Amino acid sequence: xxxxNAIGIDIGGTNLRVALVSxxxxxxxxxxxxxxxxxxxxVTSLVDRLINDKTAxxxxxxxxxxxxxxxxxxxxxxxxxxEDLNLADIIGRKYSLPTYMLNDANAAxxxxxxxxxxxxxxxxxxxxxxxxxxxxxxFRHELMDVPAExxxxxxxxxxxxxxxxxxxxxxxxxxAKALINMATSAIENGTKSSLGLCCEGNIYKxxxxxxxxxxxxxxxxxxxxxxxxxxxxxxAIANLANIFYPSAFILAGGLSNAWNxxxxxxxxxxxxxxxxxxxxxxxxxxxxxxxxxxxIGVALYSLFT
Amino acid sequence: xxxxNAIGIDIGGTNLRVALVSxxxxxxxxxxxxxxxxxxxxVTSLVDRLINDKTAxxxxxxxxxxxxxxxxxxxxxxxxxxEDLNLADIIGRKYSLPTYMLNDANAAxxxxxxxxxxxxxxxxxxxxxxxxxxxxxxFRHELMDVPAExxxxxxxxxxxxxxxxxxxxxxxxxxAKALINMATSAIENGTKSSLGLCCEGNIYKxxxxxxxxxxxxxxxxxxxxxxxxxxxxxxAIANLANIFYPSAFILAGGLSNAWNxxxxxxxxxxxxxxxxxxxxxxxxxxxxxxxxxxxIGVALYSLFT
Numbered sequence: 214x215x216x217x218n219a220i221g222i223d224i225g226g227t228n229l230r231v232a233l234v235s236x237x238x239x240x241x242x243x244x245x246x247x248x249x250x251x252x253x254x255x256v257t258s259l260v261d262r263l264i265n266d267k268t269a270x271x272x273x274x275x276x277x278x279x280x281x282x283x284x285x286x287x288x289x290x291x292x293x294x295x296e297d298l299n300l301a302d303i304i305g306r307k308y309s310l311p312t313y314m315l316n317d318a319n320a321a322x323x324x325x326x327x328x329x330x331x332x333x334x335x336x337x338x339x340x341x342x343x344x345x346x347x348x349x350x351x352f353r354h355e356l357m358d359v360p361a362e363x364x365x366x367x368x369x370x371x372x373x374x375x376x377x378x379x380x381x382x383x384x385x386x387x388x389a390k391a392l393i394n395m396a397t398s399a400i401e402n403g404t405k406s407s408l409g410l411c412c413e414g415n416i417y418k419x420x421x422x423x424x425x426x427x428x429x430x431x432x433x434x435x436x437x438x439x440x441x442x443x444x445x446x447x448x449a450i451a452n453l454a455n456i457f458y459p460s461a462f463i464l465a466g467g468l469s470n471a472w473n474x475x476x477x478x479x480x481x482x483x484x485x486x487x488x489x490x491x492x493x494x495x496x497x498x499x500x501x502x503x504x505x506x507x508x509i510g511v512a513l514y515s516l517f518t
Numbered sequence: 519x520x521x522x523n524a525i526g527i528d529i530g531g532t533n534l535r536v537a538l539v540s541x542x543x544x545x546x547x548x549x550x551x552x553x554x555x556x557x558x559x560x561v562t563s564l565v566d567r568l569i570n571d572k573t574a575x576x577x578x579x580x581x582x583x584x585x586x587x588x589x590x591x592x593x594x595x596x597x598x599x600x601e602d603l604n605l606a607d608i609i610g611r612k613y614s615l616p617t618y619m620l621n622d623a624n625a626a627x628x629x630x631x632x633x634x635x636x637x638x639x640x641x642x643x644x645x646x647x648x649x650x651x652x653x654x655x656x657f658r659h660e661l662m663d664v665p666a667e668x669x670x671x672x673x674x675x676x677x678x679x680x681x682x683x684x685x686x687x688x689x690x691x692x693x694a695k696a697l698i699n700m701a702t703s704a705i706e707n708g709t710k711s712s713l714g715l716c717c718e719g720n721i722y723k724x725x726x727x728x729x730x731x732x733x734x735x736x737x738x739x740x741x742x743x744x745x746x747x748x749x750x751x752x753x754a755i756a757n758l759a760n761i762f763y764p765s766a767f768i769l770a771g772g773l774s775n776a777w778n779x780x781x782x783x784x785x786x787x788x789x790x791x792x793x794x795x796x797x798x799x800x801x802x803x804x805x806x807x808x809x810x811x812x813x814i815g816v817a818l819y820s821l822f823t
Binding site: 278287288348350352357359360361362363365366367368369370377378379444445448451452455456457458485486487488489490491 | 583592593653655657662664665666667668670671672673674675682683684749750753756757760761762763790791792793794795796
């Protein structure tokens, strides 16, 4: 007899991903499409293709501050089109299934706890390092029901403006958009870099992956950008270590691939700044299910909440 | 029949305070002496004067990172003489009573939860604003067993050196020592201020109370100092609101008396910086038992742990 499964939906700024997840946290089937057009239409057309008669719940992961009661997004600086859309309610009615919405990084923390590096950890902080920076906190083996908006921690008091209305947010110094801005403005201002010759000369097509690739090939601008971003990430990690002293930090999201320069600099900086005894550099792990953590977490949440 | 009571001990940088506390959290008797000489001798001589045959536990609150298992202080930047002293163990044996040690701000959070403004709150963050800045976090009605070293949150990446080894810590910008340093160095550098005429001309005797008094009398330097410090405190409050979205912030410690300028500036700054919806300026409260919260909290902890 087949066991229950659930649909996990991850609405990101770049991609929309939907998966069918077993109640053990295994991905059974998945589809990914670029995020464009009407969110609701896109989501339901993908769900239609994956749902089956053993599906017992639907979970929606999305960046931003979630009103769990309403199942809607209150604020999503990187995805404003999703605000005020009662997505969980609409989808739940359409499929007559319990449907929940979670912040994407909170969902990823749950995924890591069920099926990833965090499985046996009593506490950890998950950071998603992508377009923005999100957080999820596991404490005493459970997800803390808190916003964990770590990307909007002020890191530079008089710093760059952020879409959230604050200035000097971590995201503006250590997330993908920050890396890209640093690269293009340095090249515009005449800094010599092999990045200037990439993308058929269109520097506005520079991606974090390219910055990392050029850095690994020895380009000084690319290295500096990643190190600077890593330093700011390290300040945030030290601040979190001083507050929580978690058993681990688990890093997910596209930028966690830039481990050698960006993350290693972050670990060095955190180690210098955290109070003695509150940070152990051997407790920073890279997610092994980083693209899937949110999908798995939010799908299981819909089954077991 | 008299009910049980407990001894609460608060070892501060300026004063050593010991109290006899009822199991309902009422202070029955208390002594305060200046912190000087041998900590252990001083503590036991005060405990001897208060303890009675209904005393069922002893709690010790002290600034710093505590090893609860050992009952000793691991790191205490503002009280280095207490480090590596197994105080809880020694005192527990001497009086044959269960004896525990807690971080002072953690203890104060427990005190606020049992007998203060936090009594009915599901979650709150307590900040002690004194020589340094400490924190205690109540979540789901319970004290989170985390360091909550909020005073060592990096607020200015390339900022002032802190005793903890980091630089740019909140304490160096918003605690008593920071206010005093800002005042003396401004006057040394020729800034005109009524503070320059205080303390019989000895500006090294300036206290935070004096700064507040002069600010309330219209002295511009004193006002600027309190506003600047308040601004940095507000950044920290916004960061905490973005992470926890607590039901309230409760402010204790001597500096919480400087409400009109320092704390009000902090609230304004936090309101500007926190993500929309995650901070409500009407949820910042002043402790009503601020000198006693730690004593009450740590005494009750020794009874009910």
